[in-house]
Amino acid sequence: MSADGSLKLGANSEVGKLRAVMLHRPGDELKRLTPRNNDQLLFDGLPWVDRAQAEHDAFADLLRSRGVEVLLLANVLTETLSASGAARMQGIAAAVDSRRLGHALAGDLATYLRGIAAPDLATVLTAGMTFDELPIGPSTTSLVRRMHHGADFVIDPLPNLLFTRDSSFWIGDRVAITSLALPARVRETSLTDLIYAFHPRFLGVRRAYESHTAPVEGGDVLLLAPGVVAVGVGERTTPAGAEALARSLFEDDLAHTVLVVPIAQNRATMHLDTVCTMVDVDAVVMYPGVQDSLSAFTIHREDDGVSITGADPFLEAAAAAMGIGKLRVIDTGLDNVTAEREQWDDGNNTLALEPGVVVAYERNVETNARLSASGVEVLAISGSELGSGRGGPRCMSCPISRDLA
Numbered sequence: 001m002s003a004d005g006s007l008k009l010g011a012n013s014e015v016g017k018l019r020a021v022m023l024h025r026p027g028d029e030l031k032r033l034t035p036r037n038n039d040q041l042l043f044d045g046l047p048w049v050d051r052a053q054a055e056h057d058a059f060a061d062l063l064r065s066r067g068v069e070v071l072l073l074a075n076v077l078t079e080t081l082s083a084s085g086a087a088r089m090q091g092i093a094a095a096v097d098s099r100r101l102g103h104a105l106a107g108d109l110a111t112y113l114r115g116i117a118a119p120d121l122a123t124v125l126t127a128g129m130t131f132d133e134l135p136i137g138p139s140t141t142s143l144v145r146r147m148h149h150g151a152d153f154v155i156d157p158l159p160n161l162l163f164t165r166d167s168s169f170w171i172g173d174r175v176a177i178t179s180l181a182l183p184a185r186v187r188e189t190s191l192t193d194l195i196y197a198f199h200p201r202f203l204g205v206r207r208a209y210e211s212h213t214a215p216v217e218g219g220d221v222l223l224l225a226p227g228v229v230a231v232g233v234g235e236r237t238t239p240a241g242a243e244a245l246a247r248s249l250f251e252d253d254l255a256h257t258v259l260v261v262p263i264a265q266n267r268a269t270m271h272l273d274t275v276c277t278m279v280d281v282d283a284v285v286m287y288p289g290v291q292d293s294l295s296a297f298t299i300h301r302e303d304d305g306v307s308i309t310g311a312d313p314f315l316e317a318a319a320a321a322m323g324i325g326k327l328r329v330i331d332t333g334l335d336n337v338t339a340e341r342e343q344w345d346d347g348n349n350t351l352a353l354e355p356g357v358v359v360a361y362e363r364n365v366e367t368n369a370r371l372s373a374s375g376v377e378v379l380a381i382s383g384s385e386l387g388s389g390r391g392g393p394r395c396m397s398c399p400i401s402r403d404l405a
């Protein structure tokens with residue numbers, strides 16, 4: 001808490017007591033998924049939306065019952081759009097793609113969007129819009145309008161907004177708007193950017209990684225300890241992204257050491273947090289399949305620039321950087337098949353509410369049993385529908401306030 005009783009924003013670890021978090025309750029954008037577009041939109045199936053919402057409501061209620069303030073992205077976005085005309089303009093500009101729509105239609109669409117109420121605009125910006133839903137009739141002079149199929153998108157939906165961890169993350173008292181790698185997700189950051197620029201609650205919040213040019217996704221960024229950050233490099237975050245992030249964190253004095261961790265470039269391990277998350281100040285839960293092979297380059301801030309060492313075994317490099325004797329790995333000890341299944345179902349993607357207390361999907365029975373046996377309290381949530389987007393409790397949450405470690 002700060003002196004005036006308001007929450008102090010920011011985080012410098014993965015496990016400090018969680019005070020406030022940004023979630024996105026899945027909405028109409030999930031109803032856009034079809035067997036034809038789900039791969040491109042990065043979902044492995046078609047979630048039953050009502051059930052996904054119920055599962056998400058239970059997740060949010062669990063967090064509230066533990067004293068965590070839950071901000072829902074759609075509400076915060078609506079408040080942002082109501083509060084600021086500039087935010088509306090910026091949100092519309094980012095959503096209306098004149099290269100694809102042509103100038104005539106883009107102009108008409110932007111004019112229409114400028115005239116609608118903030119909650120409706122928030123819905124269009126998140127759920128997208130089809131040609132059939134365009135309030136501009138086919139009789140216009142737009143060839144694009146005439147030639148597109150009614151079910152095509154005028155504005156693409158953003159079903160992966162559900163994974164609020166990826167489009168922004170907090171480090172120290174700053175927020176980083178990331179740079180998402182894949183076309184299906186790029187526009188998400190235009191919304192987090194708006195929220196953190198214009199929402200009254202976040203006025204004055206400073207930015208980390210401001211240039212955000214090369215791809216960095218929040219799911220790859222783990223705050224191992226104050227000043228020590230691990231960054232996965234694989235399908236999403238690139239070497240250039242990790243390097244740029246490290247330099248920027250050093251310049252802003254938000255970190256002194258960055259561990260760059262290569263991860264396999266495939267769907268199952270799209271982010272570092274799919275194979276490893278922190279469950280205590282000195283402990284991680286990790287996919288056994290990478291435990292012995294995970295390595296890290298250590299980038300260290302020096303008086304006259306940076307030094308890079310490695311690659312070394314990740315666990316050793318991390319312990320050394322964190323200044324602890326050993327980074328404990330909760331030994332899930334699972335057979336290969338169970339381990340692979342539970343990794344796929346985000347068994348290693350836990351959200352710590354405080355040291356030794358984590359939220360995890362209930363379906364990962366074996367991993368959760370090992371966590372409990374190691375003294376970690378597991379708060380299980382159901383995620384049969386939420387999980388079809390390949391994300392678990394950590395990536396569905398962006399902590400905006402944690403007690404400092």
Ligand SMILES: NC(=[NH2+])NCCC[C@H](N)C(=O)O
Pocket residue numbers: 041042043160163165166185218219220270271273274349389390391392394395
């Ligand atoms: N931090 C994470 N593990 N995020 C999961 C993101 C899942 C999402 N469908 C994607 O492919 O981008």
